[in-house]
Amino acid sequence: MTLDQRNGNFVTAPSAADLLAWYDRHRRSLPWRAPAGERPAPYRVWLSEIMLQQTTVAAVAGYFVDFIRRWPSVEDLAAAPTEEVMSAWAGLGYYARARNLHACAKVVAEEFDGRFPDTEQGLRALPGIGPYTAGAIAAIAFDRRAAAVDGNVERVMSRVFRVETPMPQGKPEIRARTEALVPEDRPGDFAQALMDLGATICTPRKPACALCPWMEPCQGRAAGVVETLPRKAPKAERPVKRAAVFWAEAPDGSVLLARRPPKGLLGGTEGPWSSELTSDTDPAEALVHAPFPADWARLAGTVEHGFTHFTLQMTVFAATGVAAEAPAGARWATLDELKEAGLPTALMKPAAHALAALHGPAAAKRLRKRPK
DNA sequence: GAGCCGTGGTA
DNA sequence: TTACCAAGGCT
Numbered sequence: 001m002t003l004d005q006r007n008g009n010f011v012t013a014p015s016a017a018d019l020l021a022w023y024d025r026h027r028r029s030l031p032w033r034a035p036a037g038e039r040p041a042p043y044r045v046w047l048s049e050i051m052l053q054q055t056t057v058a059a060v061a062g063y064f065v066d067f068i069r070r071w072p073s074v075e076d077l078a079a080a081p082t083e084e085v086m087s088a089w090a091g092l093g094y095y096a097r098a099r100n101l102h103a104c105a106k107v108v109a110e111e112f113d114g115r116f117p118d119t120e121q122g123l124r125a126l127p128g129i130g131p132y133t134a135g136a137i138a139a140i141a142f143d144r145r146a147a148a149v150d151g152n153v154e155r156v157m158s159r160v161f162r163v164e165t166p167m168p169q170g171k172p173e174i175r176a177r178t179e180a181l182v183p184e185d186r187p188g189d190f191a192q193a194l195m196d197l198g199a200t201i202c203t204p205r206k207p208a209c210a211l212c213p214w215m216e217p218c219q220g221r222a223a224g225v226v227e228t229l230p231r232k233a234p235k236a237e238r239p240v241k242r243a244a245v246f247w248a249e250a251p252d253g254s255v256l257l258a259r260r261p262p263k264g265l266l267g268g269t270e271g272p273w274s275s276e277l278t279s280d281t282d283p284a285e286a287l288v289h290a291p292f293p294a295d296w297a298r299l300a301g302t303v304e305h306g307f308t309h310f311t312l313q314m315t316v317f318a319a320t321g322v323a324a325e326a327p328a329g330a331r332w333a334t335l336d337e338l339k340e341a342g343l344p345t346a347l348m349k350p351a352a353h354a355l356a357a358l359h360g361p362a363a364a365k366r367l368r369k370r371p372k
Numbered sequence: 373g374a375g376c377c378g379t380g381g382t383a
Numbered sequence: 384t385t386a387c388c389a390a391g392g393c394t
Contacts, residue, residue: 052390059380059389093378096393130392150390168373195390204388205383235387236375265377278376308377345379376394382387 014160014217016183016190022213023193026200030057031064039188042116042141043074049133050101054094057199063092074116077102078109086268090342095269099262100128118142140188147178148191152198158230159202159220166231174230240311244286245303245347246273247318247354248294250332255351256291256322257338258330265307271347272354273330274314283315291327294319299357305346316350318358339367 002011027036032048034040047067051060067088071077077085082102089098104126108116116137117123123134136148147153149171157163157174165173183190201208207226209215220226248256258273260266265277275281275289283298290296296317303314326332333341343351348367356364 049390054377054389054391055379056381056389091379093380094391096377097391100392128392132391136390148390151388152390192390199390267377306379308379309375374394377392379389381389383385 009219009222011219011222012217014181014214016181018213019193019197020183020186020189023189023196026196027192028196028200031061031068033192039143040141042118042137044068045137045141046074046104046116046129046133047101049136050097050104050128051092053097053133055092059092063089073114074105075109075114078105082268086270087340087342090269091345091348093344095267095344096263097128099268103127104129116141119144120146136191139182139191143186143188145182145184145187146191147175147182148195149175149178150195152195152202153178154230155204156194156198156202156214159207159226160214160218162219162223162225163229164225164231166233170230238306238310240313241278241280242283242313242315243277243279243281244275244283244289245314245316245350245354246290246296247316247351247358248273248291248322248324249318249320249358251321251323254332254334255338256326256330257333257341258291258327266344266346269344269347270341271343272351273327274347274350277312277346278310286315286317290317291330292322292324294322294324299354301353303350303353305349307346312346314350316354316357318354320358335366 032040032044048060048064051064070088071080085102086095086098089095107126108114118138120134120138123129123137124131132148132150135146138144138146139148154167154174157177158170161177163170163173197212201212205227209218209221209226212218215221218226220229256273257270259270260268262268273291275286281289287296296319299316299318303316305312305314352364352367355367
């Protein structure tokens with residue numbers, strides 16, 4: 001028991017044992033998790049943790065199974081062409097993760113003989129692995145006494161300890177609080193238990209406090225401020241930017257696909273030719289950005305896509321029966337090849353828009369991803 | 373440290 | 384519809 005100076009309440013500390021007991025009864029079964037009491041393969045832990053960065057469990061599950069089936073080991077993944085990895089990742093978002101994933105696989109396969117480092121510090125040095133992911137892999141795959149502080153843990157800890165300092169200023173305190181709680185025994189289960197608690201009980205809205213193993217010691221609940229935590233500064237509003245997308249079809253029905261530069265927005269992905277997506281392009285002056293001269297027709301309507309920091313409004317220009325060389329960095333591809341290439345959602349939208357306009361809605365539907 | 377970097381689900 | 388947000392990392 002300690003005294004909370006802010007309100008004079010006596011509070012008991014949350015215990016790892018209580019959380020682990022709850023976890024033993026309520027742990028989620030997930031594709032990357034080993035059965036209770038077993039340690040999952042580091043490759044699977046790493047792959048899942050990268051995919052789960054800022055991405056929901058539901059979105060990741062299918063991709064994880066696909067990747068494991070296609071590349072069962074880190075050596076297999078390292079040996080794959082980068083283009084294939086990018087295609088397999090298409091639709092998951094944050095494409096720098098896919099580039100770093102492949103780079104990391106190569107380092108592990110070629111320099112570490114296929115074995116992941118088993119310490120936070122060693123893991124932290126690999127591409128795509130930051131403080132959170134290093135802690136998660138060290139704890140889950142190697143049972144190291146490491147804290148894995150993600151958005152879930154931030155929420156749980158800010159509530160249990162009533163940390164009212166706004167993020168990100170409050171992060172250091174939350175990390176310290178978490179590290180102090182990690183048990184010597186079962187640190188990997190502790191990390192996963194904390195995430196399960198955040199995902200299923202201590203949710204952003206309407207947390208199920210009555211079911212929480214830490215209801216008793218929760219200071220946020222005692223103060224009646226649970227749902228207001230963690231505190232965050234208001235986000236800046238998203239500007240709208242305009243771009244032109246050029247859908248070109250050759251006489252044989254193949255379409256023009258361009259590979260985007262490796263860094264920046266949608267870096268390394270393929271899609272229809274377009275003006276620079278991050279600059280604001282007036283559709284009335286868009287034709288200067290076309291891949292080649294042609295009889296470009298502006299299609300009716302626009303296509304919108306929301307990114308984290310801006311909304312993109314795309315005007316689609318189409319040309320059919322085009323007999324032209326593909327510009328450098330681009331190629332003519334059949335629609336089957338386009339599906340194989342995998343387009344980011346932002347560019348799948350204008351592609352579907354063009355197909356629907358030129359060939360009817362049925363043609364656009366064929367673009368949709370099918371379960372393998 | 374703050375901006376950049378996707379996507380789909382939810383209320 | 385808008386707004387928030389989900390197992391963050393890089394620059």
